[in-house]
Structures are given as C-alpha cells and as structure tokens.
Amino acid sequence: MKVFYSNVCLKHAPKHEIISGNLIDYLESPSRLIKIKEYLDSLPIFDFVSPIDNGLDPILSVHPKDYVEYLQTAYDEWVNIGGNKDAGLYCSDLSCCITKDTWESAYESAQVVISAALELKRFVEESSEKEMNPLPGIFALCRPPGHHANSNVCSGYCFLNNAAISTNILKKDNKKVVILDIDYHHGNGTQDIFYLSSNPLYVSLHGSPDYPWFTGNESEKGEGEGEGFNVNIPLSKDTDDDEYLKKLKKVIYENINPYNADYLIVSLGVDTYKDDIIGGLQITSEGYKRMGELIKSINLPTLFVMEGGYHLETIGINVGNVLLGFNT
Ligand code: OKS
Numbered sequence: 445m446k447v448f449y450s451n452v453c454l455k456h457a458p459k460h461e462i463i464s465g466n467l468i469d470y471l472e473s474p475s476r477l478i479k480i481k482e483y484l485d486s487l488p489i490f491d492f493v494s495p496i497d498n499g500l501d502p503i504l505s506v507h508p509k510d511y512v513e514y515l516q517t518a519y520d521e522w523v524n525i526g527g528n529k530d531a532g533l534y535c536s537d538l539s540c541c542i543t544k545d546t547w548e549s550a551y552e553s554a555q556v557v558i559s560a561a562l563e564l565k566r567f568v569e570e571s572s573e574k575e576m577n578p579l580p581g582i583f584a585l586c587r588p589p590g591h592h593a594n595s596n597v598c599s600g601y602c603f604l605n606n607a608a609i610s611t612n613i614l615k616k617d618n619k620k621v622v623i624l625d626i627d628y629h630h631g632n633g634t635q636d637i638f639y640l641s642s643n644p645l646y647v648s649l650h651g652s653p654d655y656p657w658f659t660g661n662e663s664e665k666g667e668g669e670g671e672g673f674n675v676n677i678p679l680s681k682d683t684d685d686d687e688y689l690k691k692l693k694k695v696i697y698e699n700i701n702p703y704n705a706d707y708l709i710v711s712l713g714v715d716t717y718k719d720d721i722i723g724g725l726q727i728t729s730e731g732y733k734r735m736g737e738l739i740k741s742i743n744l745p746t747l748f749v750m751e752g753g754y755h756l757e758t759i760g761i762n763v764g765n766v767l768l769g770f771n772t
C-alpha cells in the first residue's frame with residue numbers, strides 16, 4: 445500500500461493550547477506522525493511516497509481566497525504590528541495556533557492528500573476490473589488534520605479540510621464519493637461544506653456529547669439537494685468493539701452500499717481508542733483490524749486520510765491495523 449508522507453507536515457508545532465481553561469502541551473504534535481511512520485516503516489507492505497506540489501487551485505475549490513490569505517499572512521502581520529485585531533478573525537476555538545510554520549505545514553498536508561487522491565484516481569482509471577483485485581487503497585499520512593475546518597473557519601487543530609479537498613478531486617468526471625468519518629469527533633467542517641450537496645454522502649460515527657459540541661446530531665440530515673446525504677451516528681463513550689462494528693455494519697448496509705459510490709474517503713482518526721487522552725470510546729487495537737476488514741467489504745477504491753488520535757504508545761499500531769485489515 446502506498447503511503448503519501450512529507451516531513452514538511454512536521455514543521456507546525458505550537459507549544460501550547462488551552463483545553464478547559466488549562467494551558468497544556470499542544471496535543472496535535474509532530475510526534476503523532478513520526479510514531480505512525482515508524483510503525484508502518486517496520487512492516488513490509490507499506491511504500492512511502494513524497495507528494496507533488498499541485499498548487500493552490502485544489503485548495504481554493506473548498507476555501508475562499510481571503511481565508512487562505514489570512515492563513516498565509518496572519519503570523520507575519522501579528523509579528524510586524526505587535527498584536528493585530530484580526531488575529532482570531534477566522535478561528536472558532538483556542539486549538540488552532542498560527543505559528544510561522546503553520547501555513548507551510550497546512551499547505552503540505554493538503555498536498556499530501558491531493559497527491560494521494562490523484563494517484564488513486566489515476567490507478568482506477570488505468571485499471572481494468574481484474575486489476576481492481578486486490579482493492580486499491582492509499583493512505584495520506586498528513587497533519588495538521590482537516591475535518592473540523594470549515595470553508596472559512598479553522599478549529600479543532602484543523603486549518604484546511606483535507607477530506608473535502610480530495611473529495612472535489614475524486615468527484616470530477618461525474619464520480620460519486622462517500623466520506624466515512626471514523627474519527628472520535630464529529631467532522632463538523634466536512635458536514636458543513638457539503639451540507640447542501642448530494643455528492644458526497646457524508647457518514648460520521650462519533651463520541652457524543654463531546655467536541656465540537658453543537659453538531660453531529662442524528663437530526664442533521666442535509667438540506668435542499670443534500671437532504672438525506674448526511675448521516676450522523678452519535679455513540680456513547682462506553683461503545684466497545686462489538687457495538688461499534690455493529691453500528692458501522694448497519695450504516696454500510698443501509699446507507700453506504702445503496703449510494704453506489706465510485707470512491708470511498710475514510711477520515712481516519714484513532715482517537716476512539718480506549719485510552720485516548722482527548723477522545724476515547726472503548727475500542728481496542730484488535731478492533732481497528734476488524735474496522736479495516738469491514739471498510740474493505742464496502743468494496744470501493746479507498747483513500748484513507750489521517751485525522752485525530754493522541755495515544756502515542758498505540759497510534760502506530762492502531763492506524764496500521766485499520767490499513768492491514770483493509771489489505772487482507
Ligand atoms: C478545544 C479543542 C479540542 C479539539 C479536539 C478535537 C481534535 C480532534 N478547544 N478532532 O478530530 O481530534
């Protein structure tokens with residue numbers, strides 16, 4: 445399996461964040477990516493590939509220019525002026541520190557996902573039915589993550605919505621896309637960006653009640669043309685492997701399979717792990733392997749996009765197990 449990865453994603457490294465009024469070490473750290481890379485490197489089936497720079501256009505298909513310019517210039521303006529009234533203009537919480545390296549890493553994170561999406565598209569277009577066995581799967585190992593970023597809002601460690609950007613690439617040529625968001629948190633940014641659209645189908649399983657607090661209810665089903673194409677499955681924190689997989693299986697049969705998509709994008713967070721510091725359902729490392737197997741049963745060319753996961757001791761094996769489950 446190809447893994448798109450770039451060291452430039454490691455540069456964004458704010459020192460602190462504020463959670464529940466407390467100043468703590470920034471949890472969305474470069475070590476997360478390093479740990480995952482180390483683990484995948486130890487297994488023979490993963491090939492690491494560097495992204496190609498595909499420029500701003502794919503990013504601008506999701507995010508307006510003024511927001512992108514804000515991310516590019518906010519840090520320098522802050523330093524030059526010594527405090528700027530616009531510092532928090534597009535931020536919805538205290539987790540999205542914009543440092544001198546933030547734009548470079550957020551841009552690179554998007555480029556990792558864009559390159560991975562283009563590679564998957566190219567592979568599918570060049571493959572005959574027969575070559576689709578084994579099922580093509582690609583992993584975009586990127587940070588900062590994306591699913592809380594709205595078109596013009598950064599929040600929850602997210603600046604650019606990587607899943608949305610890659611959706612717009614895979615949707616080209618009248619293709620249909622499903623986004624399956626298995627991160628512990630509701631992907632409010634992704635939901636919002638596509639709320640009025642029937643393509644992609646957005647499906648999220650997430651712990652509730654929890655961040656981002658005001659979204660992720662079952663009653664949010666999409667609007668207008670998008671009505672019926674947004675599916676939220678809130679889960680209580682005592683959800684274990686069996687219960688989680690039962691609910692995932694149900695949504696695959698009832699919503700994902702009947703949608704008849706051409707591509708699957710998985711917003712892959714492993715903060716559902718039982719000992720995760722921020723999230724935490726009761727999912728075990730073994731459970732992630734079963735999750736991967738179930739995702740494989742959807743039988744679509746699949747782009748895995750890295751989102752959350754903060755338990756550094758197991759983040760590698762948990763991500764690896766989803767991918768291994770998919771690849772068996
Ligand atoms: C608190 C922000 C906390 C963000 C938690 C969500 C990060 C995540 N002001 N999302 O998937 O993992």
Ligand code: ZN
Nearest residue numbers: 627628629752
């Ligand atoms: Zn998360």
